[in-house]
Amino acid sequence: MRVIIEEIKKDIRILLTYPAEIAFWIISPLLWVVPLVFQGKALIGGLQSTAFANLAGTGEYIPYVLIGGIFSTYMFTAVWSMGNALRNEMFYGTLEHILSSPVRPIYILLGKGLYNSLLSTFFVTIQILICVFLFGLDITLQKIVPIAFFLVLLMIGLYGVGFIASALTLLIKEAQGVLHLFEYILFLFTPIRYPVEVHPITRAVSLFIPLTYALVALRGILLGIEFDFVKNSLILVALDAIIVPVGIWIFMRIEQRTKRRGTLAHY
């Protein structure tokens, strides 16, 4: 636990030396949504779409894409921060020192994951506040607990993905391509920008990704769209129960394998 806390403290200290980066991560998810808003206005000329409502449960596409943009922050930080955590240590030449310390690397990754969850939550909170003031997003105290509930389930699932991503960087070394592929899958096959029901392929693949159910639930809570609370919770719990142990198992197997091969610290 102490290691995790120290890892978090270290990363926060480093981040505070980059104020521009903090500002960037607060604002940019909202900016990335702006082209979609203009595209919507160009295509349908208004703020509501019947076709969209048939797929997504709401015709108001602007709040829909805003929510997706905001909460996708968790996804990106899980893949990149955890995926790159050990790779960065390889680059600095400190990986072997870390791995020969009496701390299991899985805890270091967990520290990174928790740090990024805290950071993402901080950014998301500010973004939601911006949406409340600028776009009139309705958020009440009653909504906070269920939002937090689904966020926790989402983060746990994304940790599993993060463990897998990190394991691949230990194995492949040049893993930027692999991390990008993770990102592409999450980007294309989850309802970040559009309801996955728009195409049978996106619908099918999205069933296996925790972010899908989390976004459905979060939009349901924030925008008042009907959704099955119990079903989404149970599926998320089930996915987390599979992805996390699988992620840890894959990581530990690959760590052992690279130690045996002697390629652990090679950058």
Place this chain on the structure above:
Amino acid sequence: MNKIIFMVDEKNIVLTDLVKVFKKRRKDEVRAVDGVNMEIKQGELFGLLGPNGAGKTTLIKCISTLLIPDAGTATVGGADIQKDPLGVRRMIGVLTGGERSLYWKLTPLENLKYFAALYGVPRKITAERIDYLLDLMELKDKSHERVERLSSGMKQKLSIARTLIHDPPILLIDEPTLGLDPYFARFIRGFIKKELHDKLGKTILLTTHYMDEADELCERVAFMYNGKLTALDTPVLLKQSMSQEQILEVKCLGDLDEKAFSHMHEEMGISITKSDGLTYIHISTENPEDLLSRVIDTVRDHVKVLSVNVTTPTLEDVFVHLTGVSLKDDTTQRE
């Protein structure tokens, strides 16, 4: 073999009151190069000897136009480093950064092809030149292997080959044997002396903090410390400058607190180095016999004396005598 021919001045490198200052955030500044004056003649192998942080690398970077000095002038082969940087760069080969100055994902052959084009080697002689250099550096059988798989020594050899790709008349070589094992270090030193200097007649400015290297290779040596040159002469004459003095070397087992010598430090040049659990005390003095008993009295309560030697001064001893610090000391906060 076709050669690339340059016309250069007799005085290949001339520095006049060169200054380079780095300003830190809290308004204090570091004078990394502080009024350096120097002339290096054509075909000379000139050494710049000083500890880490003395300003050697900064000086090399100024001469090679990678840094802009804050005052003073410098010419290389007659070209001014600020008015004609391109002209300067045509005449120099710079070896700095060692193995990190190569593309690790490429092979030696691919690296040299790229640098040949960048440094303007005519196409018709490129293949021949690369072949010659790989042969010279004994890298021919590694020419198609990625640089990342070569040992440090081989990477450094390749760096030298890259430095020579355009056959420059003037070479700026920064710490060429740093971090290399004895075999490769010996090879590099021999190569610099016999091939580059004796056979090819290059003008070479070599920086190092290894006394042996400077002593063995260089025709003249300048001591650099805190950005300044404190002495400049041939190694023989530098050592003879302390001819009245001898070096009392005391080898001790254990770790000696330098404060034990604080009462004596101000009187004479004392250098204390530690290695593998041993402490070496070097004191330059005209009367080693008189001093011996004082030294033994000072250290006996702290360490066990293993041996006592009286030697003639080395370049390092001269350096310590002039500056008060050893070549092994790290003064990087200054650079």
Place this chain on the structure above:
Amino acid sequence: MVRLNKLTHYIRAINAENIKEWRIEWKYKPDFFRQFLAPFVYLLPFFLYGVALLGGRFSEHLRSLTGVGDMIAYTFIGYLIMGFLNTACWAMGWSLRKEQWYGTLDTIFAAPVPRWVYVAGMAAHSTCHQGLIMLLQAIVITILFSIAFQTSGIMLVFLIVALMVIGLYGLGVLIAGLTIGLKQWWVISEALSTLMLIVTPIAYPLAVLPVFLRRVSMLLPTTYGVMGARYLLLGEQINIGLGMIFIRLAVILVVWLSIGMTIFLLMDRFGRKKGFASLY
């Protein structure tokens, strides 16, 4: 005495830079192929989002604004042309940073070539690279979605795109310069890229933008690149003539290149004065 022919030297150096980058990229094969996937991944959400809004591919409202009702064809051309923004913001901008990371920046900067030669080498590589990716994307998407183009103006499209790309080189050079001196250069690069993605009419006409953003859009080469290409390939209705597009592109090109090179040279000088040009 043998004199090195300067022009030959510089052209060889530019080409050598291009070839070197291809060689290094090829050594990272998974990432090399992944880059060819990326444009599809970022393009498809625009399509799927549009289909979700419309319930299909065609939009009457878009037709009334632009004369083009096919949302997919409309968006595709915009996105394809914008691909060169990556050239500027990331490929060129990142190139010096890569050299710092490799440790080779000092060696390159000690070479007897002016800085513009190195910049031209970066530009050559990134243009070839991005051009190849976009060619593949164009072929696949056109076939997959049965997009029909007007081909009579194809050469003019290439000319417009070429002018746009040269203008974007100015941005690329500017960002490359920033990497020398600024720790968080990527924030500026990302911010500029995001701004350009918003105000350039990729998936929508300028008419839907607020007035102040429309004015900003008029200063960007990408705006004219996209407008000109869609006018020639799809018959989009535009409110300025083709001749004016060329004129404005030419002016923007000169201005952007000048600003970019100036900032690059200033940052280079700044880096050499302060001594952190080669530091990663």
